[in-house]
Amino acid sequence: MDLKLNPAQKVAVFMSLLTLSLLISPAHAVDWTEVGDAGQLLGTAQEPTGDGRLRNIYGTISTTNDVDLYKLYISNPTTFSAAVNSTSGDLDSALVLFNEGGYALYGNDDAMLGTRDAGLPAGNVHGPQAPGWYHLAVIPLGTPPVSGIGFTPDHYMFPNVSAPYTQILTATGPGGASPLTGWAPVDNLAINEEYRLRLSGVEVSPVPEPETYAMLLAGLGLIGTMVRRRKDFINQ
């Protein structure tokens, strides 16, 4: 095919191929390692960056009061799940998912009997219901999230529960109807426990912007016009 393109058409073809390659490029899997110490409040949460599906976060719980809060974009709420493994062996973890505004959705202490690793399952009725920004906390056991001024149990977002600790918890505690403001402190001990947080349904590159699609469609439209003109020329 010998299409003679004017400069505008060349730009259109180039932009179309570029945006097409962006859209169909294979999804990357991203493993994020905690940078320094992730904060524990909405304003200091750590936001992993990169391009593609966020597969793992590797981090450290350095003290008994070190909560690591991550700001995540959940692109697929139905497949979202999170699971902690204590890679250094001794961390008794808990997990809580908050929405963008800091209201708690669900939490867990032990994913299954016989383990102290926490997990949030996919497809739970209390899990995320829409794509968007959320906050996920990796918590050393005994450091409950609170809402309001003060750290007393009347500010706890989650109820006190008894064994087994495998249940999925919801924010039905006295402070559960309000957003996260802090974590009730415990005796501060250095523990330096490393963890791996496995994730699904989370992206670190936002989906293509609407302008990307608009650019692609505009470029394809121009190519279509050019091909039609060429055919008209041949058919004359």
Ligand SMILES: [Ca+2]
């Ligand atoms: Ca940390």
Ligand SMILES: [Ca+2]
């Ligand atoms: Ca932290």
Ligand SMILES: [Ca+2]
């Ligand atoms: Ca646990």
